[in-house]
Amino acid sequence: MKVLVFIESDEGKIKKSSLEAVSYAAEIAQGTVAMVFGVLESSELNKIGAAGAKKVLHVTDSDFEPSNIMAVSTAIAQVFEAEDIELMVMAKSSLADPVSARVSIKMDASLVSNVTELPDMANGFTVNRSIYTGKAFAKTKLTSDKKILTIRKNTVPIGENGSDPEIVVFQPNSKGSDAAVKVLSQEKTSGDILLPEADIVVSGGRGLKGPENWGMIEDLAAALAAATGCSKPVSDMDWRPHHEHVGQTGVKVSPTLYIAVGISGAIQHLAGVNSSKFIVVINKDPEAPFFKAADYGIVGDAFEVLPQLTKAIQVAKG
Amino acid sequence: MKILVCITHVPDTTSKISFLDQDTVFDKTGVQFIIGPYDDYALARAVELKEQLGGSITALNVGLAETEPTIRKALAIGADEAIRINAEPKDAFFVAHQIFQVVKGGDYDLILMGRESIDFNGGQVHGMVGELLGIPSVSPVMHLDIAGNVAKLSREIEGGKELLEVALPIVAGCQEPIAEWKIPNMRGIMSARSKPLNVLDPFEDEQKTVVENFVMPAAKSGIKMIDADNVGELVDLLKNEAKVF
Ligand SMILES: Cc1cc2nc3c(=O)[nH]c(=O)nc-3n(C[C@H](O)[C@H](O)[C@H](O)COP(=O)(O)OP(=O)(O)OC[C@H]3O[C@@H](n4cnc5c(N)ncnc54)[C@H](O)[C@@H]3O)c2cc1C
Ligand SMILES: Cc1cc2nc3c(=O)[nH]c(=O)nc-3n(C[C@H](O)[C@H](O)[C@H](O)COP(=O)(O)OP(=O)(O)OC[C@H]3O[C@@H](n4cnc5c(N)ncnc54)[C@H](O)[C@@H]3O)c2cc1C
Numbered sequence: 211m212k213v214l215v216f217i218e219s220d221e222g223k224i225k226k227s228s229l230e231a232v233s234y235a236a237e238i239a240q241g242t243v244a245m246v247f248g249v250l251e252s253s254e255l256n257k258i259g260a261a262g263a264k265k266v267l268h269v270t271d272s273d274f275e276p277s278n279i280m281a282v283s284t285a286i287a288q289v290f291e292a293e294d295i296e297l298m299v300m301a302k303s304s305l306a307d308p309v310s311a312r313v314s315i316k317m318d319a320s321l322v323s324n325v326t327e328l329p330d331m332a333n334g335f336t337v338n339r340s341i342y343t344g345k346a347f348a349k350t351k352l353t354s355d356k357k358i359l360t361i362r363k364n365t366v367p368i369g370e371n372g373s374d375p376e377i378v379v380f381q382p383n384s385k386g387s388d389a390a391v392k393v394l395s396q397e398k399t400s401g402d403i404l405l406p407e408a409d410i411v412v413s414g415g416r417g418l419k420g421p422e423n424w425g426m427i428e429d430l431a432a433a434l435a436a437a438t439g440c441s442k443p444v445s446d447m448d449w450r451p452h453h454e455h456v457g458q459t460g461v462k463v464s465p466t467l468y469i470a471v472g473i474s475g476a477i478q479h480l481a482g483v484n485s486s487k488f489i490v491v492i493n494k495d496p497e498a499p500f501f502k503a504a505d506y507g508i509v510g511d512a513f514e515v516l517p518q519l520t521k522a523i524q525v526a527k528g
Numbered sequence: 529m530k531i532l533v534c535i536t537h538v539p540d541t542t543s544k545i546s547f548l549d550q551d552t553v554f555d556k557t558g559v560q561f562i563i564g565p566y567d568d569y570a571l572a573r574a575v576e577l578k579e580q581l582g583g584s585i586t587a588l589n590v591g592l593a594e595t596e597p598t599i600r601k602a603l604a605i606g607a608d609e610a611i612r613i614n615a616e617p618k619d620a621f622f623v624a625h626q627i628f629q630v631v632k633g634g635d636y637d638l639i640l641m642g643r644e645s646i647d648f649n650g651g652q653v654h655g656m657v658g659e660l661l662g663i664p665s666v667s668p669v670m671h672l673d674i675a676g677n678v679a680k681l682s683r684e685i686e687g688g689k690e691l692l693e694v695a696l697p698i699v700a701g702c703q704e705p706i707a708e709w710k711i712p713n714m715r716g717i718m719s720a721r722s723k724p725l726n727v728l729d730p731f732e733d734e735q736k737t738v739v740e741n742f743v744m745p746a747a748k749s750g751i752k753m754i755d756a757d758n759v760g761e762l763v764d765l766l767k768n769e770a771k772v773f
Contacts, residue, residue, distance in 0.1 A: 220686065277690060279655075280664055304684055307644070308667045308701070311655025314621070320736040321620065323650050336740060341648050345545040347743040348648075354736050391664045391694045398688025406686055410772055434773070452670065452705060453684055458541050458646065459565050459704060467772045478541045484745070488770040490762065501751055506765055510756030519759045526763045527773055 211239045214289060216300040216309070217246040217258060217266075219276065221400060224254050226368065226407055227301035229261040233369040234361055235299045236262025237328055243267060243293055245286065245380070247276035252377065259375030261368055267380035273389075274382060277305060280391050283312035285382035290317050290356070302360040303406065310358050320352035323360040326485075343458050343481035363406065363464045364487065405454060408437035410467045411486075413456055415441040415479075417472020417493065417512060421449035426516040427471065433523045439463065441473050457482035472512050475500025492516070529583030529674065531574045532636045534627055534653070535602050536564035536645045537595035547742045554742075563598055565709075566642025568605075570700075572707035573672055574640055575606035581674060584608045586636075590617045590626045596725065603720035604712035610723070615730035620648070624656030625733040631661060636697060638679070643668035643701040654701040664694050667701025 213235040217228040224246070235242040244263040246255070249270070258266050267289060274281045286309065289295065298313065300306045302324060314321035324340040326347065336351045340362060405411065412431040414424065424438075431438045438454060445455035456463060458478035468486035472493065473479060480503050483489065491504040494511050501507045508515055539545070540560040548555045563571065574585045587607035589595050592614065599610045611630060617623045631639060644651035651667070658665025670689055671682040677696045682689045684703065712720070754762045766772050 277685060279666065283659070304668055304686060307651035308655040308658075308665055311620075311624075311652040312659040312665065314652070314736075315624075315656050315659035321650075321652060322737055323652065338743065341742075342539070342545045343541075343646055343649055345745070346547070347745065349740040349743060351738045351740055352736070353738060387662070391666070391692060394691040394693060396685065396688060396690045398685065402687060404686040446705075451688075453687060453689070462649075467766065467770055481541070488766075488772075490766075503748065504751050505748065505770075506762055507751050507753050508756050508759070508762065509753070515756055515759065519762065522759050522763045523766075523773075526767060 211296050212294050213239045213242045214293065214295040214298045215242060215244045215263060216286060216298060216306070217244050218301065218303060218305060219246065219248060219250055219254070220404060222250060222254065224250070224257050225301065227303065227363050229257060229368045230363065230366060231299045231301045231361055232258055232261035232263050234328065234366045236369060236372070237366060238297065243289070243295070244375070245269070245289055247274055247282060247285070255377050256374050260370050260372045262372045263375050265376045265378065267378055269380050269382060271381060273384050275393055277396070278388070278391060278393055279305065279308045279312065280388035283309050283316065284385045284388055286313050287316040288382045289380065296356055298358045300360050302362050306360045310360050314358050317356045318354060319356035319358050320354040321358045322350050322352060325359045325361045326365055328366065340485065344462065344484045345481065362485070364466065403435065403437040405437045405439055405456070405461050406463060408463070409465050410434045410436035410469070411439050411456070411463055411465045412436045412469045412471070413439035413441070413473060414444065414471050415473030416443050423513070424450065426512070426520070430469070430516055430520045430523070433520050433527070441479055470500055471516065473500060474498050475503060529577060529581045529638065530634070530636050531577065531583060531585045531638045531640060532588055532631060532634065533567065533571045533574050533585060533602070533607065534588050534639070534641045535567040535571065535598065536642065536647065537561050537589060537591050537598040538564045538645060538647045541565065541646065551742045561598055563601055564642050564646050566644060566646070566701075566703055568709050569704055569706050570640035570642055570702040571602055571605055571607065572710045573702060575710060576707055577638070577674060578606070586611060588627060588630060589613070590615055590623045592616055599725060600720050601712060603723045603725070604716040605710050606716065608723060610725045612725060612727050613730055614727050618735040619737045620650045620652040620656060621736040622733055624653050624660060626731055627653065627657050628660040629731040630728070631657065638696065639699040641699065641701050643703040651701070654699045658699040661699070663697050663699065665699040665701070666692060666694065668703045669700045670703060670706055672700060672702070672706055
């Protein structure tokens with residue numbers, strides 16, 4: 211089976227979730243091909259090899275902006291043809307959703323998103339995917355010859371032992387109509403760990419009383435090299451930016467560790483975090499529903515517990 | 529401005545999910561169904577745009593007769609008419625083809641959807657419909673304004689947003705803060721009863737995925753409580769059990 215992996219980067223760095231997609235593909239078949247857009251150092255491209263790809267197709271033509279849904283989809287379809295691809299794997303992201311959908315129509319492929327395990331190929335090609343916002347899974351068979359998967363974070367470990375890949379500049383043919391979509395600008399925080407990419411997330415809720423108290427959350431996040439998140443009311447009140455809002459109607463995360471501070475644990479919040487491997491809840495109310503979904507809990511006042519915890523972690527990490 | 533809003537009929541966000549017949553059928557017993565929350569944002573923005581620009585809103589659902597109360601709610605919130613394609617939605621590919629058949633002759637300027645359904649969470653139907661129609665699709669959309677025949681949008685990206693301009697027609701997958709959810713008022717509810725709800729036969733089409741069975745997540749093994757004065761114990765657990773550092 212010939213496998214293609216679509217790679218995303220952020221601020222010149224290959225996303226970890228994309229490297230995970232490469233390692234996922236390498237578990238399925240030899241000779242994985244990866245495709246990446248935009249300006250990147252060769253040291254970054256080599257990481258794709260280390261994760262398991264043999265060949266990297268690098269699109270450097272600036273007409274194919276890395277975040278342009280239309281142009282990226284057009285280019286991927288051309289690689290599908292040129293390389294006789296049977297399966298494409300990509301990390302679930304806000305770009306992967308629309309791109310995978312468009313490519314699935316172009317290639318007449320079966321598409322399944324939110325995949326949580328390697329495929330079962332004993333009898334066809336069946337994957338497990340998360341549905342009902344993490345409340346259940348569906349074993350789903352892909353019935354077309356061509357297939358596309360978007361995988362959820364923490365599905366397989368990232369490989370590090372592959373060799374440097376063959377790097378080839380790939381020049382797709384532009385499709386005039388793709389220029390209809392003009393990306394004017396991006397507004398984005400820089401230097402932060404991206405929430406969907408993070409191994410550890412520290413999240414704050416209404417219990418923190420106001421945006422001026424977020425320093426405590428940021429300090430704990432910094433000590434753990436974590437991303438920061440929040441509950442919906444917190445972003446609704448503009449205490450925090452919308453892209454930090456976690457839950458049913460926000461970002462769904464599946465980190466190794468999720469720390470919830472001053473969040474009650476409404477079912478809509480839990481829906482976005484219940485695939486985390488470990489959950490820590492810090493809440494002053496022993497009856498807060500979040501404790502039922504947690505692995506470790508502290509009943510206490512966040513304003514007292516957080517500074518102590520941050521300090522203890524700094525000490526433990528040396 | 530001719531706007532189509534595609535709505536899903538999905539279990540309320542507080543529903544307990546369970547399955548019947550050896551985990552092959554969703555158990556609807558006691559489940560309250562709603563318009564998908566993201567579709568609700570799309571509909572709310574459609575109502576605002578219609579107030580600004582004039583025009584009409586059509587709500588569309590692919591589903592069996594059971595979805596009609598949900599469709600009536602969309603009419604109460606502000607859609608002028610509705611279409612139900614009478615088929616059980618088999619997968620995103622199937623649904624996208626059904627929507628495509630209705631849209632292709634319809635001259636819609638704007639096709640608004642939710643960024644994803646909250647049952648199968650695919651995030652796929654808008655991109656598929658855009659590709660089938662050969663028009664741009666943008667998702668997840670946080671802001672949407674119309675100036676002449678150009679849509680000005682912002683799309684969420686990891687860590688921020690991106691500003692875009694696209695000539696109409698387009699398909700957009702919507703999410704907050706595009707608009708505030710609207711609650712139907714009495715007049716809306718009364719008028720919804722007499723607004724047209726046209727039922728169409730499904731268009732023949734294949735599906736490309738098949739659910740073999742559903743699986744419930746493994747239960748948590750139980751919580752370890754730690755004394756607030758002893759955060760060191762938590763640090764040990766994080767280090768030695770969760771192994772995060
Ligand atoms: C359709 C729909 C979709 C939704 N989607 C989402 C979503 O995606 N994400 C989301 O988060 N919510 C969502 N919600 C809202 C959700 O129902 C809850 O209202 C929300 O999650 C509550 O946020 P919170 O826990 O921060 O606030 P609260 O429920 O007010 O909880 C605050 C908590 O802080 C604790 N606390 C107070 N002071 C302290 C202190 N000093 N130290 C420690 N703890 C303290 C309190 O005991 C309490 O448990 C949705 C709701 C609906 C209807
Ligand atoms: C009884 C029953 C059984 C089902 N079984 C399956 C199954 O086995 N496998 C499966 O994949 N799906 C099944 N579904 C269908 C599922 O409800 C979705 O409609 C479909 O899978 C598309 O989901 P998605 O998550 O990919 O949509 P997304 O791509 O996440 O949806 C994005 C947007 O597209 C629009 N949209 C999606 N679905 C519809 C629709 N039906 N009508 C109008 N607009 C829509 C909405 O605006 C939505 O916000 C079943 C539904 C029912 C009622």
